[in-house]
Amino acid sequence: MTEVPLISLGLLLMWGTVVGLDLVSVPQGLLSRPLVSAAVTGWLLGNIEAGLRVGALLELFALDVLPVGASRYPEYGPAAVGAVLLAAGLPSGAQTGVGALLGLLVAMLAGYSLEWLRHANARHVHRWSTELDAGSATVIYRLQWAGIARDVIRSGGITVVALALALIMRTRLGGVVQLPGFLTPVLVGAGLAAALSGALRTAGRGRRLVWVGVGLAAGLVLALGVTT
Amino acid sequence: MKGRGRALLRLLAVQGAWSYERMIGVGMAYASQPLLGDLESADPVRHREATARSAEFFNCHPYLAGLALGASARAEHDGVAGTQIQRLRTALCSPLGALGDQLFWAGLVPILMSLALVGLALGGGGPVLVGIVVLYNVARMLITRWALTTGLETGMQVGTAISTSWLPRTAARIAAPAGLAAGLAVPVAGAWLLQPMAGRSMLVAVLSACATLALLRWGGARWTSLRVGLVLAVLTLLWTRFAP
Numbered sequence: 001m002t003e004v005p006l007i008s009l010g011l012l013l014m015w016g017t018v019v020g021l022d023l024v025s026v027p028q029g030l031l032s033r034p035l036v037s038a039a040v041t042g043w044l045l046g047n048i049e050a051g052l053r054v055g056a057l058l059e060l061f062a063l064d065v066l067p068v069g070a071s072r073y074p075e076y077g078p079a080a081v082g083a084v085l086l087a088a089g090l091p092s093g094a095q096t097g098v099g100a101l102l103g104l105l106v107a108m109l110a111g112y113s114l115e116w117l118r119h120a121n122a123r124h125v126h127r128w129s130t131e132l133d134a135g136s137a138t139v140i141y142r143l144q145w146a147g148i149a150r151d152v153i154r155s156g157g158i159t160v161v162a163l164a165l166a167l168i169m170r171t172r173l174g175g176v177v178q179l180p181g182f183l184t185p186v187l188v189g190a191g192l193a194a195a196l197s198g199a200l201r202t203a204g205r206g207r208r209l210v211w212v213g214v215g216l217a218a219g220l221v222l223a224l225g226v227t228t
Numbered sequence: 229m230k231g232r233g234r235a236l237l238r239l240l241a242v243q244g245a246w247s248y249e250r251m252i253g254v255g256m257a258y259a260s261q262p263l264l265g266d267l268e269s270a271d272p273v274r275h276r277e278a279t280a281r282s283a284e285f286f287n288c289h290p291y292l293a294g295l296a297l298g299a300s301a302r303a304e305h306d307g308v309a310g311t312q313i314q315r316l317r318t319a320l321c322s323p324l325g326a327l328g329d330q331l332f333w334a335g336l337v338p339i340l341m342s343l344a345l346v347g348l349a350l351g352g353g354g355p356v357l358v359g360i361v362v363l364y365n366v367a368r369m370l371i372t373r374w375a376l377t378t379g380l381e382t383g384m385q386v387g388t389a390i391s392t393s394w395l396p397r398t399a400a401r402i403a404a405p406a407g408l409a410a411g412l413a414v415p416v417a418g419a420w421l422l423q424p425m426a427g428r429s430m431l432v433a434v435l436s437a438c439a440t441l442a443l444l445r446w447g448g449a450r451w452t453s454l455r456v457g458l459v460l461a462v463l464t465l466l467w468t469r470f471a472p
Contacts, residue, residue, distance in 0.1 A: 026241035028290060029365045033341055035348075039357050052348055056417055059345060063338055063410060064453040068329050070248065074454050096421065101461045104454055121247035125254060132254075132283045135276035137261055140283055144258040147245030180468040185429040186460050188421045189436025192414050194453030195342075196437075197444045199410030202334045203403055211404040215411020219346075222412070223419035226349050 004045075004085070004167070011044050012081055013159050019077035020155020023067070024114065025148050032077035034058035034103070041084040050087045054099040055080055057184075060191030061104065064198035070118070075110035078155060079103045082162025089170035090179065097184030100191075102169060106162045117154050121147050229305060229380060231262025235297065238262070239372055242293045250285045256297055257283035263301035263380075278304040281313055288321050289328020292395075294372050296320045298379020299386035306383055316384060323390070327399045335402030340364055342406075342413035349420035436460055 015037075023032040030036055035055040042051015062076045080103050087099025124146055125132070131139040173179065196212075203209050238259035245254040260282040267275040281300070288296060296317055303313045340360050347356030382389040390396070422433055439460065443451045 024246060025244045028240070028243070029368065030337070030340075030361050033337075035341060035344055036357060036361055039354060043354070048354060052353075053421065056345055056348060057421060059341055060414075060417060061453050061457060063341060063413075066329070066333050068325075068333060070251075074452075097461075101458075104457050104461070108454055108458070118246060118248050121245050122249040125245065125247045125249045129249075132250075132257075133280055135278070135280035135283075137279055140254060140257045140261065140279070143254045144241070144245045147247075147254070148241065151244070180465055182429070182432050182468065183461060183464050185422060185425060185433040186436045186464045187457055188418060189433035189438075190440040190453065190457040190460050192418045192433070193437040193440035193444065194457070195410060195417075196414050197441060197453065198338070199407050199414070202338065202410075203407040208403050208407055212407040212411040215408040215413075216415060217411075219412040219415035222346070222350070223415040226416060226419040226423065 004089070004170075008045060009163060012041060012085060012163060013156065015040060015044065016078040016081040016159025016162065017152060017156040019081065020075065020110070020158055021148070021151055023075055023077055024117075025151040032075070034062050034076035034080040037077045038080040038084045038103075041081045042088065045084065045088045047084075047088040050095060050099070051084045053096045054083045054087045054103065057096055057100045057187060057191050058083065058103045058107070060188075060195040061107075064194040064201075066198075072111050072115055074104075074107035075114060075158070076103065076107045078159040078162055079106035079110055081159055082106055082166040085163060086166035086169050089166075090173055094179035094181055094183050097187050098169070098173065098179060100187050101183065102162070102165055104187075106158065106165065109161065110158045113154050113158055117150055120150055229263055229266060229301065231265050232376065232380070234262035235259050235301075236294070236373060236376055239290075239294050239297065239376065242290050250283065251287035252290065252293065253283050253286045256286050256293060259293075259297055260301055263297070264304060267304060274304070274307075277310060281310060281317075284314065284317070286317055286321065288324035289332065291332055291368060291372055292324045292328045292375050294375030294377075295324060295379040295386055295390060298376045298381075299383055300379075302380050302383035308384060312384070316386070319387065327390075327395055331395070331399040331402055335399070335406050336364070336367070338406045339402075339409045342409035345413040345417040346409075349416045 019032050019037045038051045038055025042048040058076050058080050065073050067073050083099040083103030086102050087095040090098055125143055128139045199212050203212050242252050242255035242259055246252055264275055264278050300313055344357055344360045378389050379386050422430055440456045443456050
């Protein structure tokens with residue numbers, strides 16, 4: 001197993017925190033998409049290929065998610081950071097699948113942490129509701145910055161969990177010659193079905209479905225070009 | 229009215245204190261403070277009332293929140309009755325939420341991420357991704373600025389301004405290109421991710437895709453794509469461990 005320098009881990013922690021903050025709080029600028037998050041992680045680790053492949057696989061799952069309102073949804077951004085750290089330390093072959101598996105696990109846990117954040121914000125807002133109803137600008141500033149600080153802590157915590165799990169799994173799996181070879185195709189298949197399911201749901205019924213079909217047909221022609 | 233630039237920047241963090249109690253109400257109040265600054269010296273009582281109203285329950289798509297923010301701030305400066313401003317905010321919640329979700333979360337984001345997947349598979353690499361992130365953020369900032377300016381200019385007439393703008397038309401039309409882009413990305417990304425593997429892996433991927441689609445279609449709401457992926461992965465690990 002290759003050691004990961006402490007400075008790299010520090011940079012990954014910072015990046016994971018930024019990415020987690022981007023999902024809901026600020027600035028919501030696509031940084032939290034797993035493909036973006038993983039590609040930058042791969043670049044920071046000097047293995048952009050692993051970053052792009054793990055990110056692309058997790059992105060397929062993320063395309064099935066509509067992050068609307070108060071619903072609970074998985075958070076793939078910080079999860080992708082840990083997933084790439086793991087994949088970059090494994091022998092090629094199953095690295096994409098093993099990394100993505102960790103990413104899916106952490107994404108699910110991170111989804112629950114978003115609920116904790118919303119409840120914590122609600123408790124804080126409730127405590128100051130009298131002052132809010134009286135139009136106190138000071139309380140508004142305090143609540144806004146406390147909410148962002150809470151999300152920094154949440155995102156940082158999720159990133160620490162993702163990085164710790166990745167480091168433990170790197171140590172355990174780094175020397176294993178035969179990793180489960182079918183894991184990557186199983187997850188690629190599931191991811192492709194997830195992305196397709198998201199596209200079909202968004203398209204609804206009728207003529208819009210035809211556009212999905214046209215896209216699939218054109219994609220199959222392009223895919224032949226990719227494989228040859 | 230002063231403070232447009234600062235309000236615009238604060239709109240980037242309008243969900244910073246998102247809670248089940250007031251949703252983005254606190255973020256709206258935080259973003260509205262620069263716009264209400266003039267009122268503080270002219271009419272402190274009105275300023276406190278306006279601040280309190282701005283922090284009440286509100287929810288909509290974050291990128292379009294500027295429409296409600298600008299319209300409310302303009303109405304506060306015009307001396308419109310508080311109850312009317314509250315009714316305006318309530319009336320804007322659902323349409324701004326639905327239009328934004330349709331336009332961004334179900335439209336622009338899937339289109340751009342699908343194109344990014346296609347670009348990567350065709351060998352575009354990192355520059356494709358950087359280009360898409362920059363493009364998205366430029367579009368997002370222009371739309372946020374348009375929303376705030378339109379709200380500030382139209383005040384209580386913001387509903388008419390929205391319905392006659394490009395927004396509802398674009399939101400209604402974006403599903404087709406989103407479907408096209410996602411349809412395009414699925415086979416291309418699949419071929420790229422499975423490229424170094426043998427024919428048996430392709431068969432496994434197809435079987436996995438069929439099982440996932442079947443569970444998502446007929447398995448009920450409990451089966452999300454993430455859960456299906458995790459279950460299939462665990463079954464694969466068990467099979468690898470215990471198969472003869």
